[in-house]
Amino acid sequence: MIDFFRWCESTPIGRAIADSIWAFPILEAVHLLGLCMLGGALLVVDLRLLGVGLTGQPPARLARYARPWLVASVIVMVLTGVPLFLSEAIKAYYNTAFWVKMCTLPVALTFTFAVRERVARRATEDPGVVGRIVGAVSLALWFTVAAAGRWIGFS
Amino acid sequence: MIERFLVWLGETPWSIALLESLWVWPLVESTHVLTLGLFVGTTVMMDLRLLGIAFRKVPITAFTGRLLPWTHIGFIIMTVTGLLLFYSQPLRYYHNLFFRVKVLVLLLAGANVAIFHNGVHRHAAEWDRDASPPRAARIAGAVSLAVWTVVVVTGRLIAYNWFDCDIQPQPAWVNWMAGCPVPLR
Known part of the structure; x- marks a missing residue:
């Protein structure tokens, strides 16, 4: 396993970012901008599922509008996150926060696009108890991903 | 004058404790970042709604009435954690080029909010449901x-x-722009 991480760090992209003064900070800043949009696209729908925020609007409508921005922000996060990882893969290997993030991320993505998407799209009126649970689980999962992601830099 | 105050502020026991703390500073900083x-x-x-790019069938007043309180909660958390972070190293941030640009642009952001709410948003009822709002x-x-x-x-x-002032020559x-007191030659 560690050999794979060593290989990641030795890739030309990983080397170029690690050797550059500006590349890592700029990728990080764009990763943060992606986080802003991801947060907004998630919250608009999750708050509504929880029965707050844009009440009076059908959750299905909000989810339909938010979806392209959700997908776009996930793409931005991956396109900036992967190079950031490549530049310090060995450090990441020994970093607990990194593994917490990488274990939670697939769960959050699957839950968002398989479960939450379906529940939100069907909810034309009040989403009820199921909606509340789905909204809360979604926020909890993504909060864990974001918090663990931030903590990679501290440990 | 400002410098002497900031030096004093940075030497207060709580400022030193915050900067040197193993957990509190990272927690404050993480809260600042996640609240983004x-x-x-x-x-x-x-903004996407105002531009007529997304949420075109959702009335503007739904956003300014029901989503804005959540933005306000976010703003309060950002301000409190941001001030705490500044308090942990006041002099360093005061002379940080990116910090100065950030504060200036924050003022612009505030002016934009004030102009919007005192201007075109006053008549929001007239264009509430327009897919593409007024110019x-x-x-x-x-x-x-x-x-x-x-x-x-710039915040990042x-x-x-x-x-920074101690990295010379610049x-x-x-x-x-960084207000470095004695530029080294």
């Missing part, structure tokens, strides 16, 4: 997206000491 998702996130969604509202949305992007990027770059304009 709430504060800038909800702001961006409203003044679209401009407010575009300006908001631009200024918050700059605030996030404050962590880097590239232009171009004269850098030392001038």
Whole structure:
């Protein structure tokens, strides 16, 4: 396993970012901008599922509008996150926060696009108890991903 | 005058304790970063609506009435954690080029909010359901997206000491903008 991480760090992209003064900070800043949009696209729908925020609007409508921005922000996060990882893969290997993030991320993505998407799209009126649970689980999962992601830099 | 106050502020016991703490400083900083998702996130969604790009069938007053309180909560958390972070190293941030740019752009962001709410939003009832809002509202949305992007990027770059006063030589304009007291030659 560690050999794979060593290989990641030795890739030309990983080397170029690690050797550059500006590349890592700029990728990080764009990763943060992606986080802003991801947060907004998630919250608009999750708050509504929880029965707050844009009440009076059908959750299905909000989810339909938010979806392209959700997908776009996930793409931005991956396109900036992967190079950031490549530049310090060995450090990441020994970093607990990194593994917490990488274990939670697939769960959050699957839950968002398989479960939450379906529940939100069907909810034309009040989403009820199921909606509340789905909204809360979604926020909890993504909060864990974001918090663990931030903590990679501290440990 | 300002410098002497900031030196004093940075030498207060709580400032030193905050900067040197193993857990509190990272927790405050993480809260500041994660709240971006709430504060800038909800702001961006409203900007997209103002631009007529997304949420075209959702009335503007739904955003300014029901989503804005959440943006306000985000703003309060950002301000409290941001002030705490400044308090942990006041003099360093005061002379940080990115911090100075961030504060200036924050003022622009505040002016944009004030102009929007005292201007075109006063008559929001007239264009509430327009898929594409009036020009003044679209401009407010575009300006908001631009200024918050700059605030996030410069905010992140404050962590880097590239232009700090003790890193010399620097171009004269850098030392001038960072307010470095004695530019070394």
